[in-house]
Amino acid sequence: MPDFDSAINELRLLDDISGKDSFIHRIHPVAKLITTIIYILITMSFDKYSLSGLMAMFLYPIFVFSSSGLSMKNGLYKLRYVLPLICLVGIFNPFFDKESLFNIGMISVSGGTMSMLTMVAKGVLCLLSSYAFVATTAMDSCCAGLRRLGVPNLIVALFLMTYRYVFVLIDELSNMLIAYRLRAPEHKGIHISAWGSFLGQLLIRSMDRAEELYNSMELRGFEGDFRYAGCRRLERSDILYMLILIATFVMARYINIARVIGGLFV
Amino acid sequence: MIRVDSVTVKYDNENEAVSNISFSIMEKEAVGLIGANGAGKSTIMKAMLGLVPFAGSIHVENIEVVRDNIRKIRRKLGYVLQNSDNQMFMPTVIEDMMFGPLNYGHSHEEAEKIADQALIQMGIENLKYRHNHKLSGGEKRMAAIACVLAMRPRILLMDEPTSALDPYNRKIVIDRINEIDRTKIISSHDLDMIMDTCSRVILLSEGKIVADGNAQEILTDKALLEKNHLELPLRITRG
Ligand SMILES: Nc1ncnc2c1ncn2[C@@H]1O[C@H](COP(=O)(O)OP(=O)(O)O)[C@@H](O)[C@H]1O
Ligand SMILES: [Mg+2]
Numbered sequence: 001m002p003d004f005d006s007a008i009n010e011l012r013l014l015d016d017i018s019g020k021d022s023f024i025h026r027i028h029p030v031a032k033l034i035t036t037i038i039y040i041l042i043t044m045s046f047d048k049y050s051l052s053g054l055m056a057m058f059l060y061p062i063f064v065f066s067s068s069g070l071s072m073k074n075g076l077y078k079l080r081y082v083l084p085l086i087c088l089v090g091i092f093n094p095f096f097d098k099e100s101l102f103n104i105g106m107i108s109v110s111g112g113t114m115s116m117l118t119m120v121a122k123g124v125l126c127l128l129s130s131y132a133f134v135a136t137t138a139m140d141s142c143c144a145g146l147r148r149l150g151v152p153n154l155i156v157a158l159f160l161m162t163y164r165y166v167f168v169l170i171d172e173l174s175n176m177l178i179a180y181r182l183r184a185p186e187h188k189g190i191h192i193s194a195w196g197s198f199l200g201q202l203l204i205r206s207m208d209r210a211e212e213l214y215n216s217m218e219l220r221g222f223e224g225d226f227r228y229a230g231c232r233r234l235e236r237s238d239i240l241y242m243l244i245l246i247a248t249f250v251m252a253r254y255i256n257i258a259r260v261i262g263g264l265f266v
Numbered sequence: 267m268i269r270v271d272s273v274t275v276k277y278d279n280e281n282e283a284v285s286n287i288s289f290s291i292m293e294k295e296a297v298g299l300i301g302a303n304g305a306g307k308s309t310i311m312k313a314m315l316g317l318v319p320f321a322g323s324i325h326v327e328n329i330e331v332v333r334d335n336i337r338k339i340r341r342k343l344g345y346v347l348q349n350s351d352n353q354m355f356m357p358t359v360i361e362d363m364m365f366g367p368l369n370y371g372h373s374h375e376e377a378e379k380i381a382d383q384a385l386i387q388m389g390i391e392n393l394k395y396r397h398n399h400k401l402s403g404g405e406k407r408m409a410a411i412a413c414v415l416a417m418r419p420r421i422l423l424m425d426e427p428t429s430a431l432d433p434y435n436r437k438i439v440i441d442r443i444n445e446i447d448r449t450k451i452i453s454s455h456d457l458d459m460i461m462d463t464c465s466r467v468i469l470l471s472e473g474k475i476v477a478d479g480n481a482q483e484i485l486t487d488k489a490l491l492e493k494n495h496l497e498l499p500l501r502i503t504r505g
Contacts, residue, residue, distance in 0.1 A: 220417060
């Protein structure tokens with residue numbers, strides 16, 4: 001199952017690049033989080049036919065990706081599992097909404113086609129921006145950010161623990177997969193007869209490990225309240241970053257930049 | 267300093283993992299807890315930390331290990347887990363090391379300073395910003411010990427600190443252990459290591475104490491060790 005291995009590596013990689021350093025990485029997590037949320041809200045609020053207006057919104061992910069050293073190609077590649085879903089949602093629009101909106105040469109473009117394309121574009125934008133946030137913010141900083149926003153500690157702790165538990169689970173799973181494959185090299189994947197015991201083992205082993213990990217946290221003074229290492233105060237540059245970007249989003253929402261630029265040449 | 271009185275631990279209702287054990291340990295003593303797999307070494311350590319329920323009583327610096335005192339007790343004890351993978355839970359080494367000091371109310375700068383000292387003490391400054399899941403087994407063990415040292419415990423409990431280490435790293439760990447001037451309890455079946463680090467040895471077998479005394483005497487007693495599924499330290503066999 002090479003596919004599974006690569007999926008593990010991708011997740012690990014995400015954890016790695018989020019620990020890197022760049023101007024974007026250094027922005028306060030809260031500022032980034034708010035910016036991302038507002039970006040998503042504004043993107044979603046675009047009219048269902050305004051594909052040209054949406055184009056300007058692509059600038060934000062491009063900006064974050066390029067200034068943080070992330071690869072756009074990788075970002076899009078990672079979205080390959082989710083993108084078909086978005087396309088699927090919009091795929092019937094052209095059949096329902098057949099009213100012609102405008103013509104490109106001889107072809108008339110229907111409202112349904114436009115709304116489908118717009119929906120796909122919105123989906124891609126939201127996913128890209130979320131990915132950009134996660135990839136430039138270490139999970140602990142995310143949690144610190146959530147705490148600062150007033151999200152209850154219990155929920156944040158749960159979130160962080162779940163995230164850690166996923167890694168424990170993945171670790172155990174990859175160990176077990178290796179053990180299995182070494183002893184059943186001719187099998188493709190795991191034979192169905194072994195699934196029950198495999199899953200059971202996985203659960204027990206990862207629970208044991210999770211418990212030990214939790215013990216080890218308690219032994220080091222953990223009492224349910226994370227003292228996040230990465231939590232500093234919001235600085236002027238963070239607020240500036242946030243305000244400039246949000247202002248740009250709002251502008252892009254109400255002024256159709258693509259059309260304005262187009263208008264200059266007509 | 268540590269007093270263990272008639273302690274019995276049962277994981278399930280039938281078998282006793284540790285039965286009716288008593289011993290006490292003085293300040294600055296280095297004690298080796300030896301015995302074959304399943305003898306109950308880890309279980310005793312966990313009982314001291316209040317991680318498993320037990321019958322009998324344990325006192326650490328005259329404080330009894332009971333629920334209400336558990337925080338005070340755990341602050342005195344530093345526990346290096348048998349499996350370092352289960353010890354480190356933050357993304358990077360430095361974050362893991364600062365976790366304890368931050369929890370104990372140190373500021374960010376202080377915590378980092380404390381962590382740096384522990385890194386230097388273990389000689390692993392180069393691992394500071396590394397990702398935990400990318401460390402080798404030996405590096406992970408060193409980092410795990412450093413994490414515990416950063417807690418500045420009065421007493422160090424180490425569960426098989428040299429298991430799964432290559433000879434080079436094993437030697438380093440032994441040297442570092444010897445440099446740490448604190449009360450130490452070290453569990454292992456690596457008797458050469460115990461001989462290098464401990465002056466006293468408690469030999470466990472099937473949850474009971476079989477011998478307790480001078481390390482040199484017990485570790486050279488071939489009949490006693492073999493009866494309890496252990497072998498003489500290599501250097502003794504080699505003469
Ligand atoms: N979580 C557990 N549940 C049930 N039995 C356990 C558990 N942990 C250890 N035991 C049993 O307790 C005994 C002592 O184990 P342990 O203290 O881990 O031995 P050692 O560390 O000396 O190898 C063993 O027989 C083991 O099977
Ligand atoms: Mg053990």
